[in-house]
Amino acid sequence: MAGARGRSPTTLIAVVVVLGWLIVGAVAGPYAGRLGDVATNDNASFLPAAAEATRAEDLSAQFVDRRTTPALVVYERAAGITEADRQRAAADAARFARVPGVVTPLPPPIPSQDGQALQVVVPIDEAEGERIGTVVDELRTITGTGTDGLAVHVAGPAGLLADLIEVFSAIDGTLLVVTLCVVLVILLVVYRSPVLWIAPLLAAGMSFALAAVFVYLLADADVVKLNGQAQGILTVLVFGAGTDYALLIIARYREELHRHARPADAMRTAWRGAAPAIVASGGTTIASLLCLLLSSLNSNRSLGPVAAIGIAATLLVMLTFLPALLVLGGRWVFWPRRPRVDRAEPQAEHPFWQRVAGFVARRARPVWLVTTVVLALLAIGLTQLGATALGQSQLFTDRTDSVAGQEAIARHYPGSTGSPATIFVTASSAQRVTEVARGVPGVAAVAPVTGNPAGPPQGDAPPKVVDGRVELAATLTDPPDSDGAERTVRDLRVAVHAVPGADAVVGGYTAINVDTADAATRDRNVIIPVVLAVIAVILALLLRALVAPLLLIATVVLSYAATLGLCALVFRYLFDFPGVDASFPLFAFVFLVALGIDYNIFLMSRVRQESVRRGTRSGVLHGLVVTGGVITSAGVVLAATFSALAVLPLVVLVELGVAVAIGVLIDTIVVRSLLVPALAYDIGPRIWWPGRLARTHQREDTHAR
Incomplete structure (x- = not known):
């Protein structure tokens, strides 16, 4: 009776929290299926304002009524x-x-x-x-x-x-259902409980609904531009990351239930132990995603806030709604394997990870040397990664009607018939620019656009003049979405820009692809170093050290390079993909590094906690044992959820899903389980330099070794 009275206030709070979130979910839920209503998939709308193709689009509006x-x-x-x-x-x-x-x-x-x-x-x-x-x-x-x-x-x-x-209309339905099924199956396998899966899956769904509300409102107000790609990534990211956070909380909660009689006390201790790592992990991911605001492409710039909103909503729900659900469920949510109060050390539940820890302790230096060499060898595959802009006929994994039509047009017409390159020049230079453009290899014909909208451009008709400018239509020999057409447009720009007084601007479908690829290259060169710097600062503050953050970042970058190297081989020789989109390396980097560093945060934050009590080397082994199972399970969940992107017949999303899945598995199985623990064990207390922890256990660790 006394126990029941003691539980009442905490239970009441949990009930209020759960009811409050259920009300939020009832309001937010419908928005999860309405994101497609505010999505746009027009490539031109995502170009930077300063791009030449954007200027050409603005000029073209002056030559037509609509x-x-x-x-x-x-x-x-x-x-x-x-x-x-x-x-x-x-x-x-x-x-x-x-x-x-x-x-x-x-x-x-x-x-x-x-x-x-x-x-x-x-x-x-x-x-x-x-x-x-x-x-x-x-x-x-x-x-x-x-x-x-x-x-x-x-x-x-x-x-x-x-x-x-x-294709993107399937995101609201097909992708969501597949993601839910994947997470459900994995949770059933991990927990082997017919009950426990309900709490994390319900919390993940709540996170997605909350994120959908904010994303919908921002996109509807034109604050961000949502496209199908960002919509799909939001779905798998929220469910994947949300399930990861849930696994960590539940694992720590189960551990504390062995030490506390009341579930509320166990959750209070578990929350204090797990929340800092989860917040640091989510904060690192959010900060990395927001670095995409530095992108010159509106599509990238919008993906950052959209995904960051998803992670923020997930953090909020998983640190409030999920703990309240678990407290209300008590021990029975773990049925049939309900934890008892036996003060047992958590190592006793992880015999496999005890063996892994023992192996790391005995062979620390060979382990990190061998794993580093293996990852470096995989990175050699980067030489097979062709960063080519996928053409229309290469964009889909299926042969759509537009692909079949484009192939038919390519067989019988000059490549860009119907989608010519457009050249805007001063009226006085039109004739000279026409002659120069005709001399560019890859240009089949050049003619002025006349005032007759019912026919194609005619060379003998007077051009339409608007504000002293005329428009020329340049038909290319190659299909407008091909590498050959893009080379021709680049050569065409060089040639017409050189005509004195022409003030030439080259646009059109192919020019949009060219400027998008150039912007993607610029974004990659700018954003990747910034993401690394941001993560380094966050890790330094979290771990109160400099050596550990630098080593963790180095391992994740090595994992990223190995992942891309392996993916290059898989894409080329297994999937027979022609290449990757220009934005793929940046997206893969942001998600792999931001999510990959999460697992190192989960491990090293626990290692630091244990190092304070046990010494660094003992702390490394203990942290590996107690986090090994849950982090590996979290990695499998995240890999599986991103693999769900493969249900959409788009090469870009299939490649991104496969890359994140492979990268996360490499991070959890190789980097986090072997490379990082072996490095930390071999370095010892010096890994916390220049923090006080580097000096506190120096003598003890040296003696223990």
Whole structure:
């Protein structure tokens, strides 16, 4: 009876906390399924304002009544286009013109020189926004897939955008369900309890709902630009990191239940022991993600706050809602293996990790030397990592309609027909720039844009002049999303910029890809050093040392290089991917380093706590034993959740998911279990230099060794 009375105030607080969060969840829950409503996937909107392609977009708006995104409808017959095919294309074009959102009049169908294809350019009003996908769906309904040997596809920038919208629409449903199932299975395997999985999974769902509210409101107010990629990463990041934090709290709680009769007392002690490491881990991840605000690309700049909001929401929920749930559940949540009050040392529950610790103690120097060499050898695979911008035909893991259409266009037309490079120059220099541009290798034709919107540019028609400028359309020989087209645009810019008085600005679809790749390279060179510096400062404050933070950062960077090296081999020889997107190395670095350093924080913060009582070398071994199982489980959870990105048929997200999964497993199994403990054990108390702990146990550790 006395025990019940003692539990009442704490139980009441826990009830209030749980009810409060359930109310928040009821309000926030619907927003988790509405993020797609405020997402945008237009590459041009993510370019830096100073990019040449952005300036070209601004100038192009002056030459048209409405800005458009072209859909390219291609009709292909290997035996040659027939008169019936031409009539069908003309009839379809008449129906296209009646679709809401299509800008009329439409240009006439463009026949290919080999007579095997027709192409209809369908301009779609950019004001339609994400509704462009709906317009493209209507165009595809009108055309069908073709019959009797005639193939019909809807491609071009609008076709690509429609296929991307369809892929990202799976994020709200498919990705979330897959992530939940993955986490559920792992929790059941880890805890072997039919009850305990409910608390961390419910808390992770609450974290996602809370993050979704803030992200939705910020994106709706145009404070951040949310795209499908950031939306998918937010989902797996919140559930992965949230489950990690839950595992750490639950493990420490279970440990303290062996020492305390009342669950509330056990949770109080467990919270004090685990919360600093969790807060430091989350703070490090948030700080690393916010470094993306230094990016020149709006997409990267927005991903940082979106992901940081997810981690902040997860921290708040896991440090309040989850402990309250566990306190209310008492010991029975661990059924059928409920911990008893027996004052047992936690090592007794971890015989495997005791053996690992013993091996590290006996062979510390060979262990860290061998693991370092192995990771360095894996890093050699970086030479196989081609940082190429993936073209439209390489963007999807499946062969979408826009991909098939782009391939058909490439077979029968000069590469950028329908998506030419645009050149804006002063009217007085237009003729000279035209001649110079025609002489650039890779340029098939150059003609001024006239005032006739219903036809293609004509070389003999007077150009349209706006504020003393004219627009030239340069058709390239290579497809607009190819490496060849990007080289041509770079050469074209050099050539036309050199014309005196032209003040030339080159834009278009290919130019957007070029400027995006250049901005990604700049971001990588700027942000990576800043992230490392920020993490070093946080670790130094947490561990009150300088040697340990530098060593931890060095191990994580080595792990990152090894991960990318291994991924390069996997992508090239197992998945047969043509390369990686220009943004991949930066995204992989931010997530691998920010999340990888988490596990070292979890380990070394516990090692430092134990070193104060036991000495550094004993503290290293004890910390390894008591954290080994939970950190490895956390790593498996995070790897599995990021692997869920593979359900989306986009090469970029598959590559990122695989890279994070591989990197996290390397961190938890090799770096955190072997390399870091072996290094810390070999160095001894000096690892805490210049802190007081480096001197306190120096003699004891030297003698013990």
